[in-house]
Amino acid sequence: MSTFDLIDHDIEAYCEAHTSPESKLLHDLNRRTNLETVNPRMLSDQLQGQFLAFISKMMRPKHILEIGTFTGYSALCLAEGLAEQGELHTIEINVEYEDRIREYLSQSPLGNHITLHIGDALEVVPSLKKEWDLVFIDADKEDYRDYYDVVFPRVRQGGIILADNVLWNGKVTQTVAGGDRDTRAIMEFDDYVQQDGRVRNLLLPFRDGIMMIEKK
Numbered sequence: 364m365s366t367f368d369l370i371d372h373d374i375e376a377y378c379e380a381h382t383s384p385e386s387k388l389l390h391d392l393n394r395r396t397n398l399e400t401v402n403p404r405m406l407s408d409q410l411q412g413q414f415l416a417f418i419s420k421m422m423r424p425k426h427i428l429e430i431g432t433f434t435g436y437s438a439l440c441l442a443e444g445l446a447e448q449g450e451l452h453t454i455e456i457n458v459e460y461e462d463r464i465r466e467y468l469s470q471s472p473l474g475n476h477i478t479l480h481i482g483d484a485l486e487v488v489p490s491l492k493k494e495w496d497l498v499f500i501d502a503d504k505e506d507y508r509d510y511y512d513v514v515f516p517r518v519r520q521g522g523i524i525l526a527d528n529v530l531w532n533g534k535v536t537q538t539v540a541g542g543d544r545d546t547r548a549i550m551e552f553d554d555y556v557q558q559d560g561r562v563r564n565l566l567l568p569f570r571d572g573i574m575m576i577e578k579k
Protein backbone atom coordinates (compact mmCIF):
# COMPACT_ATOMS: atom_id res chain seq x y z
CA MET A 364 0.00 0.00 0.00
CA SER A 365 1.39 3.38 -0.94
CA THR A 366 1.85 5.96 1.78
CA PHE A 367 2.12 8.89 -0.59
CA ASP A 368 -0.63 11.45 -0.43
CA LEU A 369 -0.78 12.86 -3.95
CA ILE A 370 -3.50 10.51 -5.22
CA ASP A 371 -6.94 10.21 -3.67
CA HIS A 372 -6.86 7.04 -1.57
CA ASP A 373 -10.09 5.63 -3.03
CA ILE A 374 -8.76 6.13 -6.55
CA GLU A 375 -5.49 4.49 -5.59
CA ALA A 376 -7.29 1.52 -4.02
CA TYR A 377 -9.40 1.20 -7.18
CA CYS A 378 -6.25 1.23 -9.33
CA GLU A 379 -4.64 -1.43 -7.13
CA ALA A 380 -7.76 -3.59 -7.39
CA HIS A 381 -7.57 -3.34 -11.20
CA THR A 382 -3.85 -3.99 -11.57
CA SER A 383 -2.21 -7.41 -11.76
CA PRO A 384 -1.30 -8.56 -8.27
CA GLU A 385 2.24 -8.97 -6.98
CA SER A 386 3.92 -12.34 -7.30
CA LYS A 387 4.18 -14.28 -4.04
CA LEU A 388 7.87 -13.38 -3.80
CA LEU A 389 7.22 -9.65 -4.22
CA HIS A 390 4.29 -9.84 -1.80
CA ASP A 391 6.52 -11.47 0.85
CA LEU A 392 9.30 -8.96 0.21
CA ASN A 393 6.84 -6.08 0.52
CA ARG A 394 5.34 -7.46 3.74
CA ARG A 395 8.69 -8.20 5.36
CA THR A 396 10.08 -4.81 4.39
CA ASN A 397 7.11 -3.18 6.09
CA LEU A 398 7.52 -5.31 9.21
CA GLU A 399 11.28 -5.25 9.54
CA THR A 400 12.73 -1.98 8.21
CA VAL A 401 12.70 1.48 9.70
CA ASN A 402 11.57 3.37 6.60
CA PRO A 403 9.39 1.02 4.52
CA ARG A 404 7.79 3.85 2.57
CA MET A 405 10.96 3.88 0.45
CA LEU A 406 9.77 0.64 -1.18
CA SER A 407 8.09 0.57 -4.58
CA ASP A 408 4.61 -0.88 -4.29
CA GLN A 409 2.35 -3.01 -6.49
CA LEU A 410 1.41 -0.12 -8.83
CA GLN A 411 4.90 1.22 -9.27
CA GLY A 412 6.31 -2.29 -9.54
CA GLN A 413 3.92 -3.12 -12.36
CA PHE A 414 4.73 0.19 -14.03
CA LEU A 415 8.47 -0.54 -13.94
CA ALA A 416 7.91 -4.07 -15.19
CA PHE A 417 5.76 -2.76 -18.07
CA ILE A 418 8.38 -0.23 -19.17
CA SER A 419 11.07 -2.86 -19.03
CA LYS A 420 8.98 -5.45 -20.92
CA MET A 421 8.25 -2.90 -23.65
CA MET A 422 11.94 -2.08 -24.02
CA ARG A 423 13.47 -5.56 -23.62
CA PRO A 424 16.72 -3.97 -22.35
CA LYS A 425 20.06 -5.75 -22.39
CA HIS A 426 21.50 -3.59 -19.63
CA ILE A 427 19.55 -2.02 -16.77
CA LEU A 428 21.08 0.08 -14.00
CA GLU A 429 19.32 0.83 -10.73
CA ILE A 430 20.66 3.41 -8.27
CA GLY A 431 19.14 2.68 -4.84
CA THR A 432 18.19 -0.97 -4.24
CA PHE A 433 16.72 -0.83 -0.71
CA THR A 434 15.30 -4.37 -0.28
CA GLY A 435 15.25 -5.26 -3.99
CA TYR A 436 11.59 -4.83 -4.92
CA SER A 437 12.06 -2.51 -7.91
CA ALA A 438 15.12 -4.45 -9.11
CA LEU A 439 13.04 -7.62 -9.35
CA CYS A 440 10.27 -5.75 -11.20
CA LEU A 441 12.65 -4.12 -13.67
CA ALA A 442 14.41 -7.43 -14.32
CA GLU A 443 11.15 -8.95 -15.61
CA GLY A 444 11.68 -7.29 -18.99
CA LEU A 445 15.36 -8.14 -19.49
CA ALA A 446 16.42 -9.53 -22.87
CA GLU A 447 17.46 -13.21 -22.80
CA GLN A 448 21.13 -12.55 -22.04
CA GLY A 449 20.35 -9.28 -20.27
CA GLU A 450 21.71 -8.09 -16.95
CA LEU A 451 20.59 -5.69 -14.26
CA HIS A 452 23.07 -3.97 -11.98
CA THR A 453 21.74 -2.43 -8.80
CA ILE A 454 23.66 -0.29 -6.31
CA GLU A 455 22.94 0.06 -2.60
CA ILE A 456 25.05 2.06 -0.16
CA ASN A 457 23.64 0.56 3.05
CA VAL A 458 25.41 -2.70 3.84
CA GLU A 459 22.69 -3.58 6.37
CA TYR A 460 20.33 -4.40 3.49
CA GLU A 461 22.78 -6.71 1.74
CA ASP A 462 21.77 -10.07 3.25
CA ARG A 463 18.08 -9.37 2.79
CA ILE A 464 18.57 -8.32 -0.86
CA ARG A 465 20.69 -11.38 -1.63
CA GLU A 466 18.13 -13.65 0.04
CA TYR A 467 15.34 -12.36 -2.22
CA LEU A 468 17.45 -12.34 -5.37
CA SER A 469 18.37 -15.98 -4.73
CA GLN A 470 14.67 -16.91 -4.54
CA SER A 471 13.88 -15.37 -7.93
CA PRO A 472 14.46 -17.11 -11.28
CA LEU A 473 15.75 -13.70 -12.40
CA GLY A 474 18.29 -13.54 -9.59
CA ASN A 475 21.18 -14.80 -11.69
CA HIS A 476 20.66 -11.88 -14.09
CA ILE A 477 21.01 -9.35 -11.27
CA THR A 478 24.30 -8.08 -9.83
CA LEU A 479 24.20 -6.25 -6.53
CA HIS A 480 26.91 -3.69 -5.81
CA ILE A 481 27.28 -2.45 -2.24
CA GLY A 482 28.74 1.05 -2.28
CA ASP A 483 28.17 4.66 -3.21
CA ALA A 484 26.60 4.90 -6.66
CA LEU A 485 28.73 7.95 -7.44
CA GLU A 486 31.80 5.73 -7.12
CA VAL A 487 30.35 2.50 -8.50
CA VAL A 488 28.70 3.84 -11.68
CA PRO A 489 31.97 5.00 -13.33
CA SER A 490 33.47 1.54 -12.73
CA LEU A 491 30.71 -0.24 -14.67
CA LYS A 492 31.75 -0.30 -18.31
CA LYS A 493 28.29 -0.89 -19.78
CA GLU A 494 26.03 0.94 -22.17
CA TRP A 495 22.73 1.33 -20.37
CA ASP A 496 19.36 0.91 -22.07
CA LEU A 497 17.33 1.69 -18.97
CA VAL A 498 18.31 3.46 -15.73
CA PHE A 499 16.22 3.87 -12.58
CA ILE A 500 17.38 6.63 -10.20
CA ASP A 501 15.91 6.16 -6.73
CA ALA A 502 18.56 6.95 -4.09
CA ASP A 503 19.56 10.01 -2.04
CA LYS A 504 17.48 12.96 -3.27
CA GLU A 505 20.25 15.50 -2.74
CA ASP A 506 22.44 13.66 -5.24
CA TYR A 507 19.92 13.22 -8.07
CA ARG A 508 21.71 15.63 -10.38
CA ASP A 509 25.07 13.97 -9.71
CA TYR A 510 23.65 10.49 -10.44
CA TYR A 511 22.19 11.85 -13.68
CA ASP A 512 25.46 13.47 -14.72
CA VAL A 513 27.60 10.44 -13.89
CA VAL A 514 25.36 7.98 -15.72
CA PHE A 515 24.35 10.10 -18.72
CA PRO A 516 27.46 9.49 -20.89
CA ARG A 517 26.90 5.74 -20.55
CA VAL A 518 23.23 5.76 -21.55
CA ARG A 519 22.73 4.73 -25.17
CA GLN A 520 21.02 7.02 -27.63
CA GLY A 521 17.30 6.33 -27.26
CA GLY A 522 17.89 4.91 -23.79
CA ILE A 523 15.56 5.81 -20.95
CA ILE A 524 16.27 7.20 -17.48
CA LEU A 525 13.47 7.06 -14.92
CA ALA A 526 13.85 9.17 -11.77
CA ASP A 527 11.50 8.51 -8.85
CA ASN A 528 10.02 10.92 -6.28
CA VAL A 529 10.35 14.02 -8.44
CA LEU A 530 7.20 15.57 -6.91
CA TRP A 531 8.51 14.83 -3.39
CA ASN A 532 5.06 14.44 -1.89
CA GLY A 533 3.91 17.71 -3.50
CA LYS A 534 6.52 19.84 -1.75
CA VAL A 535 7.91 21.02 -5.11
CA THR A 536 4.95 23.37 -5.55
CA GLN A 537 4.98 24.74 -2.01
CA THR A 538 7.13 27.29 -0.22
CA VAL A 539 10.35 25.50 0.64
CA ALA A 540 11.45 25.62 4.28
CA GLY A 541 14.97 27.00 4.77
CA GLY A 542 16.62 23.73 5.79
CA ASP A 543 14.73 21.46 3.40
CA ARG A 544 17.63 20.42 1.19
CA ASP A 545 15.86 17.39 -0.30
CA THR A 546 13.02 19.46 -1.76
CA ARG A 547 15.45 22.04 -3.16
CA ALA A 548 17.56 19.29 -4.72
CA ILE A 549 14.55 17.65 -6.35
CA MET A 550 13.35 21.01 -7.74
CA GLU A 551 16.84 21.73 -9.09
CA PHE A 552 16.94 18.29 -10.67
CA ASP A 553 13.53 18.76 -12.32
CA ASP A 554 14.64 22.15 -13.72
CA TYR A 555 17.98 20.71 -14.84
CA VAL A 556 16.32 17.95 -16.85
CA GLN A 557 13.74 20.35 -18.27
CA GLN A 558 16.55 22.59 -19.58
CA ASP A 559 18.69 19.74 -20.91
CA GLY A 560 18.57 19.94 -24.72
CA ARG A 561 19.98 16.40 -25.00
CA VAL A 562 16.76 14.79 -23.80
CA ARG A 563 13.02 14.52 -24.23
CA ASN A 564 11.26 14.29 -20.88
CA LEU A 565 7.87 13.70 -19.28
CA LEU A 566 7.09 14.35 -15.63
CA LEU A 567 4.47 11.73 -14.95
CA PRO A 568 2.23 12.59 -11.95
CA PHE A 569 2.13 8.95 -10.88
CA ARG A 570 2.62 7.98 -7.22
CA ASP A 571 5.35 10.39 -6.01
CA GLY A 572 6.14 11.59 -9.54
CA ILE A 573 8.35 9.83 -12.08
CA MET A 574 10.52 11.81 -14.49
CA MET A 575 10.80 9.84 -17.74
CA ILE A 576 13.83 10.93 -19.76
CA GLU A 577 14.82 9.78 -23.24
CA LYS A 578 18.36 10.48 -24.44
CA LYS A 579 17.97 11.92 -27.96
Ligand SMILES: C[S@@+](CC[C@H](N)C(=O)[O-])C[C@H]1O[C@@H](n2cnc3c(N)ncnc32)[C@H](O)[C@@H]1O
Pocket residue numbers: 405406407430431432433434435436437438454455456457482483484485501502503506
Ligand atom coordinates in the same frame (compact mmCIF):
# COMPACT_ATOMS: atom_id res chain seq x y z
C1 LIG B 1 13.97 4.93 -2.00
S1 LIG B 1 15.09 3.68 -1.53
C2 LIG B 1 15.11 2.64 -2.96
C3 LIG B 1 13.82 1.90 -3.15
C4 LIG B 1 13.86 0.83 -4.21
N1 LIG B 1 14.41 1.33 -5.46
C5 LIG B 1 12.44 0.37 -4.43
O1 LIG B 1 11.78 0.97 -5.30
O2 LIG B 1 11.99 -0.54 -3.74
C6 LIG B 1 16.64 4.51 -1.65
C7 LIG B 1 17.85 3.63 -1.38
O3 LIG B 1 19.01 4.30 -1.88
C8 LIG B 1 20.09 4.02 -1.02
N2 LIG B 1 21.13 5.03 -1.27
C9 LIG B 1 21.18 6.31 -0.78
N3 LIG B 1 22.27 6.93 -1.26
C10 LIG B 1 22.91 6.05 -2.08
C11 LIG B 1 24.09 6.10 -2.87
N4 LIG B 1 24.84 7.22 -2.92
N5 LIG B 1 24.46 5.01 -3.57
C12 LIG B 1 23.69 3.88 -3.52
N6 LIG B 1 22.57 3.77 -2.79
C13 LIG B 1 22.18 4.83 -2.09
C14 LIG B 1 19.46 4.06 0.36
O4 LIG B 1 20.25 3.38 1.31
C15 LIG B 1 18.10 3.40 0.11
O5 LIG B 1 18.13 2.02 0.37
